[in-house]
Amino acid sequence: MADFLRYEQQGHIVTLTMNEPERRNPLTGNTAVDEFLAAIDRIHGDRSVRAVIITGAGTAFSSGGNIHDMERQASGQVSGMEIRQDYRCGIQRLPLALFNLEVPVIAAVNGAAMGAGLDLTCMCDIRIASERAQFAESFVRLGIIPGDGGAWLLPRVIGLSRAAEMIFTGEPISAQQALEWNLVSRVVPAEELLPAANALAERIAVNPPHAVRLAKRLMREGMHTRLDTLLELSAGFQALSHQTADHREAVQAFLEKRKPVFSGN
Template identity: 60%
Template sequence: MAFLQIERDGGIVIATMNQPETRNALTGNTAVEEFVRLCAEIRQDTSVKVLIVTAAGPIFSSGGNVKDMRRFFDEALTPESICEEYRQGIQRIPLALHALDVPVIGAINGPAIGAGLDLACMCDIRIAADTATFAESFVRVGIVPGDGGAWFLPRAVGMAKASEMAFTGEAIDARDALACGLISRAVPADELLPAARALAAKIAANPGTVMRMTKRLLREGQHASLASLLELSASYQALAHKTAEHREAVTAFIEKRPPKF
């Protein structure tokens, strides 16, 4: 059975992790390949404007399969081979999702644990059920965040809160997640997907080409100098001014009617 259940609604793609029997674990299955393939398809399909990542069952994702980690006790597995396994395995998910230039909404339906929390942090916007919990729990099983959590989590909540979560491994609830900026909204569980879809629809109502350029600028702004970002912004703006969407948006504004993209 496929790990991801894919649904398309106009310019919105909904990817639902659908292995509740494994707590939607991201290892020991086809999760990596399916996420990488989906991201590649979205990058090629300019009609896609938003991706929603959510999960079936009571848990968003437990991250790595802890029972499967016992195989690392085998002396035949060298540190070098384990390192390569991470490179060719779960580390491909953050690289694929981060390379997406469409907005990604995480609809967190339940506990997001370890790599499951890091997956949530790979999304641009996070909405959670008010019953969801979040834990950067690697230290509790004697390992480090091997999937990029040390890069994503501080960008989501700041270094101090990320350090507290990573050093203790303790879970926080949706109220605390909202307070520290890990999520932008907490809603009743039965309202989670409708809320994510409604937000996605607001985003998808805008021109797709400009949306992708806007996301690229936001990403570049995290590490580029102001001068470099301004130069890139000028280049993107020159392209944006020549799009059919810009012409339609301006015309519709002047004519006081909704634009037709």
């Protein structure tokens, strides 16, 4: 049985809840990364899944790195090469796997998202925050740097200047400031967070899943590729889309003025 991550599916929507509230849902010093990777593999293998929500149990979304791991790394008893390997074989596997998950992912940020916890939200496609949420790229305050991809992820979400401010000061920002900086797309009362995330997930899930998955892939590729390359990829994806049963159903339903019924084929 999973110790850290609770996996629940309702229809086409999977909710992953980080479930170590007494330690504020840390991402290191436990089985968090392995359980996330297992959940991502499970989602990849289940074509019924059309949207994913990630949230935290308790008052925090995620506190990021485990301070006791940092104490061990700072002790002088662990070599630099060993620490490097710990990162490469540990937390750094998470951004690669989650960022490339084909299914859209919504972060429902219920509380503090600190350090790697903030970076986890940036690995998601959409972020919704409780009014109680806080966000900090807090590594510098512990004398370290964003070791899990935050220096690549955060500037692409909020822009270079604001990302630099968060990374260089390590200071937290409120949910409202996160909204103003486009870190989150909306802020809701705490009791409305999961209903709002589920409602958004449902709005995504009603669409043909192949179109949503391919559109997400194009957006991801567009973050680091040239326009002509993206257009070529888009042409290939569009050719595949035109040949699907769901595309035929969408066209026919439009012509017949009825609601389409998508099968996922």
